[in-house]
Amino acid sequence: MSIRVLVAKVGLDGHDRGAKVIARALRDAGMEVIYTGLQQTPDMIAEAALQEDVQIVGLSILSGAHMTLVPRVLESLKNHELDDVKVIVGGIIPADDVDKLKAIGVKGVFGPGSKTDEIITFIREQVADANA
Amino acid sequence: MLDDLRNGNRRTLARAITQVENRTPAALELLNTLYPYTGNAYLIGVTGAPGTGKSTLVNALTKHIRTQHKTVGIIAVDPTSPFSGGAVLGDRIRMQDLAGDSGIFIRSMASRGQLGGLAQTTADVVRVMDAAGFDYIIIETVGAGQNEVAIATIAYTVIVVDAPGLGDDIQAIKAGTLEIADILVVNKADRPGAENTVRALKTMLTLGHRQQYVAHHGRVMLHSAEAADIDTWEVPVLKTVALESKGMDELFTAIHKHRQHLQSTGQHEKRERQRLESELLDRLQHLLLERFLTEKVSPEQLDGLVRQIVIREIAPAQAASELIGS
Numbered sequence: 373m374s375i376r377v378l379v380a381k382v383g384l385d386g387h388d389r390g391a392k393v394i395a396r397a398l399r400d401a402g403m404e405v406i407y408t409g410l411q412q413t414p415d416m417i418a419e420a421a422l423q424e425d426v427q428i429v430g431l432s433i434l435s436g437a438h439m440t441l442v443p444r445v446l447e448s449l450k451n452h453e454l455d456d457v458k459v460i461v462g463g464i465i466p467a468d469d470v471d472k473l474k475a476i477g478v479k480g481v482f483g484p485g486s487k488t489d490e491i492i493t494f495i496r497e498q499v500a501d502a503n504a
Numbered sequence: 505m506l507d508d509l510r511n512g513n514r515r516t517l518a519r520a521i522t523q524v525e526n527r528t529p530a531a532l533e534l535l536n537t538l539y540p541y542t543g544n545a546y547l548i549g550v551t552g553a554p555g556t557g558k559s560t561l562v563n564a565l566t567k568h569i570r571t572q573h574k575t576v577g578i579i580a581v582d583p584t585s586p587f588s589g590g591a592v593l594g595d596r597i598r599m600q601d602l603a604g605d606s607g608i609f610i611r612s613m614a615s616r617g618q619l620g621g622l623a624q625t626t627a628d629v630v631r632v633m634d635a636a637g638f639d640y641i642i643i644e645t646v647g648a649g650q651n652e653v654a655i656a657t658i659a660y661t662v663i664v665v666d667a668p669g670l671g672d673d674i675q676a677i678k679a680g681t682l683e684i685a686d687i688l689v690v691n692k693a694d695r696p697g698a699e700n701t702v703r704a705l706k707t708m709l710t711l712g713h714r715q716q717y718v719a720h721h722g723r724v725m726l727h728s729a730e731a732a733d734i735d736t737w738e739v740p741v742l743k744t745v746a747l748e749s750k751g752m753d754e755l756f757t758a759i760h761k762h763r764q765h766l767q768s769t770g771q772h773e774k775r776e777r778q779r780l781e782s783e784l785l786d787r788l789q790h791l792l793l794e795r796f797l798t799e800k801v802s803p804e805q806l807d808g809l810v811r812q813i814v815i816r817e818i819a820p821a822q823a824a825s826e827l828i829g830s
């Protein structure tokens with residue numbers, strides 16, 4: 373069974389180079405990556421996660437607006453009854469905020485220095501846990 | 505599960521598709537129970553080279569269909585990487601306009617390297633969407649050899665998309681792709697060279713003669729049409745600017761005309777019969793082989809025979825006959 377991951381770029385900042393690098397790395401690790409492009413709203417992300425039946429949603433946020441955007445994505449997922457979908461966040465996120473994000477349900481936070489191998493291993497573990 | 509599916513539960517639909525893709529035992533059972541509720545959607549295939557604007561076209565066409573209050577299911581197939589088995593599925597990027605509409609359901613699918621199997625899996629995913637009640641189901645695949653022939657066997661109307669500026673004279677259309685087109689679209693008509701592409705395609709159409717494919721599981725049979733069976737449909741060549749939703753009215757009209765043509769000439773029924781007969785025979789072949797190998801032949805026996813074939817002691821065909829006879 374393939375691992376399916378939605379990679380989405382939230383917020384208004386304009387480039388998606390980082391998100392694309394991650395998408396390709398996950399593909400090279402054998403995952404099916406649904407890539408949705410720039411400027412996704414929380415509802416668009418939840419809707420895509422539902423239709424694509426992904427186990428993981430990876431959010432890329434560079435705008436600094438993570439403390440407003442991530443809770444909205446989590447809420448929208450909940451409204452779509454997708455509580456079991458696991459959310460990870462990539463971006464430049466201060467340590468304080470990392471703790472806050474984890475407290476509201478984000479499973480993993482990956483800064484700019486993170487190795488793709490680390491992210492891949494984390495996703496595999498999360499999916500294995502869910503299937504266990 | 506079937507009730508939820510038919511009542512429009514989108515989560516159930518999404519999960520059912522995953523099951524079907526993974527060919528789980530639950531999926532096989534679901535496919536059997538939902539089968540009586542299929543056959544109502546109209547199936548449209550969209551194929552062509554990468555970058556011609558297929559996803560953008562599906563987006564624009566779907567918006568057009570929605571103005572008539574018909575619902576649309578979309579299956580966008582992209583190739584699986586042969587090296588890793590993974591895939592980046594990016595067709596949704598071009599379909600953002602369709603977000604937030606409960607009359608639309610988009611599913612991205614990786615080809616998972618199943619040459620013939622892709623046709624069967626896609627056909628099964630189509631059946632799940634069909635039973636869920638969508639009026640139209642659009643299947644987008646990259647035209648790269650066997651896949652597009654596989655769509656032709658599933659879709660009732662096949663749209664082949666080309667665009668100017670992709671290749672040399674004879675654009676990106678490959679031999680074999682042209683034959684399966686019921687409608688040819690030159691997209692990106694806002695770009696220079698569109699007229700040339702149209703002209704080139706029309707010339708190719710007059711040169712080639714249409715063939716009729718019937719296939720399943722990648723096994724393609726070319727029916728050389730008998731006199732009474734020759735499909736009289738004239739393939740139109742249409743220009744579109746998908747990015748600006750231009751030409752969708754004409755495209756949808758052409759789809760509708762083709763649909764009426766299939767109905768009025770009896771082709772629809774005939775093709776459906778051939779498709780289903782071919783599927784039945786394929787499945788039978790598969791089951792018989794499986795049963796035979798588990799019940800009648802031990803792995804050692806098979807191994808011994810292969811060894812005899814390798815050292816030229818017995819011919820493969822003879823070995824097969826002897827096994828059946830034994």
Ligand SMILES: Nc1nc2c(ncn2[C@@H]2O[C@H](COP(=O)(O)OP(=O)(O)O)[C@@H](O)[C@H]2O)c(=O)[nH]1
Nearest residue numbers: 554555556557558559560598691692745746747
């Ligand atoms: N100029 C122009 N560009 C288009 C048109 N339709 C699509 N495109 C662009 O062509 C590129 C590929 O489009 P896409 O729909 O992803 O093509 P696909 O690979 O065939 O699905 C994108 O950058 C689109 O914005 C069009 O009508 N005119």
Ligand SMILES: [Mg+2]
Nearest residue numbers: 558559595644
């Ligand atoms: Mg596409």
